Amino acid sequence: MQPLNFDVPIDIDQFGLTSEQLIGTREREVIRRFWDKKRQAVLDLGIDFFQPFTREHQKFLLSTEHEGALLGGNSSAKSWTAAAKFTAIMIGRHPTIKHRTPCAGWVACEDFSLTKDGPLKALLTLGTQYIAEFNQHDKIIKYKNGSEAQLKSFESGWKKFQSAAIDVVWLDEEPPEDIYKECQMRTMRTSGYIFTSMTPLEGMTYMYDQIFGDENEKKYIDAYIISLFDNFTLKEEDIERTIRNYSSQEKDARIYGKFTQMTGLVYPEFRKGKHTIPRFKLSGDYVVFTGIDPHTTTPTAVVFLAVGKLGDEYVIGEMFLEGSIEEMSAEIKKGWLGLRTGWSVMDSSAQTEIKIFGKDIYSGFCLNGINALLAPKGPGSIGKGISDIRERLKPTKLTGKPKLRIFDDCTMTIKSMQTLTREKYRDESRQGQKDKVAEGRHHHHAALRYIYQVGPYYFEPMTAPDELPPMDDAVGY
Structure with a gap:
């Protein structure tokens, strides 16, 4: 089968403006109408009509690194873009990743209710022509080529991520570190792929160190950053109304997909290594x-x-x-x-x-x-x-x-x-x-x-005496 077309249909670089600077321009409205039609084709016919909004979306889609991340603001199309990458690998039509099929895949997020409303909807829509069956009871998507995707939740704990070898893992939002490590182990034997789509709302976590380098400046995850403005299907009035509801502290993460040190931390003094x-x-x-x-x-x-x-x-x-x-x-x-x-x-x-x-x-x-x-x-x-x-x-x-x-x-x-x-x-x-x-x-x-x-406290262990004292004839012990 032919590889999918992940070209960017409208390159905004031609306008000499960023996606945010396009707000309020005639060009932005023309772009939005184009993407409205494109979006409907994807909803009706699936991944064959999917294309990325921007070069940054495209770089993530085409990256062949084994660990990747797409950091995005809310409604920046990060989940749909990650779903497209996952689907393309599972059906054997990814343009740059030539992994064996059929594949064993995992898709995981915070809980199953979110999986149903977010990742699952994207996967079923994009895979509409390639899916043979969705087993709701076992939460497994079965593709016509024999690939299978298991839906999982972070809330189930890291032990539920212990399994046989897995080819591709998509994590929708940042998982607990122990779950991420389990996913690394599962894909190691297959030379597989892990990628995370997330809005970084948790502050400077382990994921920040993995992406931007730890104290030794070593980076592990290939990351791309997109913003809410990069989703050209959003109407300008909806964008403006959404932004008004964010505090100044939230804007970096929720609009621009950037890590930020959260204010209002209960334990601002807590540090890994020290504590x-x-x-x-x-x-x-x-x-x-x-x-x-x-x-x-x-x-x-x-x-x-x-x-x-x-x-x-x-x-x-x-x-x-x-x-x-x-x-x-x-x-x-x-x-x-x-x-x-x-x-x-x-x-x-x-x-x-x-x-x-x-x-x-x-x-x-x-x-x-x-x-x-x-x-x-x-x-x-x-x-x-x-x-x-x-x-x-x-x-x-x-x-x-x-x-x-x-x-x-x-x-x-x-x-x-x-x-x-x-x-x-x-x-x-x-x-x-x-x-x-x-x-x-x-x-x-x-x-x-x-x-x-x-209130925990230390107490001495209770030990029995080596031998009991003689019993008093009148009162006993």
Whole structure:
């Protein structure tokens, strides 16, 4: 079959203006009408009629690098462009990537609801003439040439990304670092491809280092940047209305697809290297506390915190569990093996609001041997947990190092510490700062916070005496 045509039909360089500078010009309206017709052809007939808006879109499409990224503002056509690249590889019609077919592919984003509304719609539309079947139950797209694409979600956790060799992976929005590493492993054996389409809303994360270079100036991901203005199907009045709703802090990311240091971070002092540490074997006298953030529709987050005799504290493990309460309880108990455990603590909503088959999830865990405390709930309770964590991020006078550090393979907890923000009022210059945390999907932070809301502490191990004293004839022991 002939390679697809990914030429740019209208090169705006001929006008001597950027896509943003074209706003308000007659040329921009002519371009928009052309792309309206082009868009309808793609919706009706699929990828054979797909072409990129700009040279930057095209460079991403044609890149043969094995790891790539398309950074874009909202509505910049980044997802549709990534879907076109994925589809072209899967059907064996990519102009520059000559990978064997049939292919095994993955498409993943934050959760399945987003997959349905975003990536899935693009894939089914572009592949309309090449798809044999979409199995909704198993979330698999089967192509006529034998290629198969499995839909996955970041919320399912990194273990769901352990599998056989994969040829091509498309990640829609930035995944947790451990999931990205799993995808690297899956494509290594096939000399396959990973590419990410994303609006960089999480601040300077690991993805920034991978794209623009770490402290050693080594770059790993081939990246291209597009803006909201590069989508020529958008009407100017819609663009203007959208931009008005963005704060000055959001504009770089949401309009121009640029990484920016987010304001309103809950832990602005947190730094990888300073607050993280390579995994080491703990001595047996550490006490390990367990925080649990239970859910029914998303996985249950678990964090293990070890407290030492000298007051040093380490997040030594994390879990993101799915399955029945019995199965999740068994996994938590496995995490305790070989450790000296203290108490466990759980979201207080687990006793009243989170129910399975009419019964609260808290009772279910207790019946399966996870006898947890309930985290305090009420005014100031969240603030106390966060305040205690922040206090422990400060260097101690004794060692000059933070009291709390996180094992560097606890990537979900680390990401939450790096990116968790507080909620904001629209006009904070007038209303001041909003005292509420946008914890949302930061489930592992919630689990850690519950531990500090109760207050972890070191206690000496209890040992039985070598021999009992003689029994008193009158009172016994």
